Amino acid sequence: MRNNHIIAANWKMNKTPQESYNFVKNLRDKLLDKPDVNIILCAPYTSLFYISSFFNSENFDLGAQNMHWASEGAYTGEISPDMLLASSVKWVILGHSERRHIFGETIDEITKKVVRAVREGLRPIFCFGEKLEERREGKTKEVLSGQLSPIIDRFNESDLQEMLFAYEPVWAIGTGLNAEPDQIQEAHHIVREFAGENVRILYGGSVTPANATELINVEGVDGFLVGGASLELESIWKIINCVYNARIRSN
Numbered sequence: 001m002r003n004n005h006i007i008a009a010n011w012k013m014n015k016t017p018q019e020s021y022n023f024v025k026n027l028r029d030k031l032l033d034k035p036d037v038n039i040i041l042c043a044p045y046t047s048l049f050y051i052s053s054f055f056n057s058e059n060f061d062l063g064a065q066n067m068h069w070a071s072e073g074a075y076t077g078e079i080s081p082d083m084l085l086a087s088s089v090k091w092v093i094l095g096h097s098e099r100r101h102i103f104g105e106t107i108d109e110i111t112k113k114v115v116r117a118v119r120e121g122l123r124p125i126f127c128f129g130e131k132l133e134e135r136r137e138g139k140t141k142e143v144l145s146g147q148l149s150p151i152i153d154r155f156n157e158s159d160l161q162e163m164l165f166a167y168e169p170v171w172a173i174g175t176g177l178n179a180e181p182d183q184i185q186e187a188h189h190i191v192r193e194f195a196g197e198n199v200r201i202l203y204g205g206s207v208t209p210a211n212a213t214e215l216i217n218v219e220g221v222d223g224f225l226v227g228g229a230s231l232e233l234e235s236i237w238k239i240i241n242c243v244y245n246a247r248i249r250s251n
């Protein structure tokens, strides 16, 4: 994993267990000859256990899209770290902009979740990103630092290297409008300034087969967090191939 490119698929609230099963079965077979790209598939809770047996190879991991910070108890509707671990989940998306902005998750709550995940041996895919008005007002650096430092301050370098940071500008998510290379580089630079040169950083926000090659070649990008384009086998497969070919060319 250390030097491989990484593609994390965020299915959001899509796919039944059976649809997930069929998709993952096909994808797993295709991935066998692409050992240099790591895939993390973040499925809905209801699919996790059902598809868990497919994730037995080095470069194919199962992820969840959220979790609660407590280990058990009276939290109706929530899922604990232990429940995820028992479903063979290795990664968990935390701080996604939809959790922050639709469900009102605060930096404090997100931080508690990240701390808990790391303590339990789950690896966070920590998402951060600015809104369009914040960028227009010249506040990007301030906003990103405000999201990143509560997390980064709590861990040492080796913990930080075990997680993934996903820069996802809010205005690029699901809009068809991806960030420009210089905007991505700037955000990735901010993370590395705080968290050290060796952290792994993904870009997310309208990644498609059409822009994947350009975006994977942006300096400092270790891979993608892909939403909409991860729902169809054909399009995620094209993105995987773009990343794989870029990796082969750079070796």
Ligand code: PGA
Pocket: 010, 168, 172, 173, 174, 175, 204, 205, 206, 207, 225, 226, 227, 228, 229
């Ligand atoms: P998108 O979503 O690829 O559909 O823009 C990315 C995400 O929300 O993680």
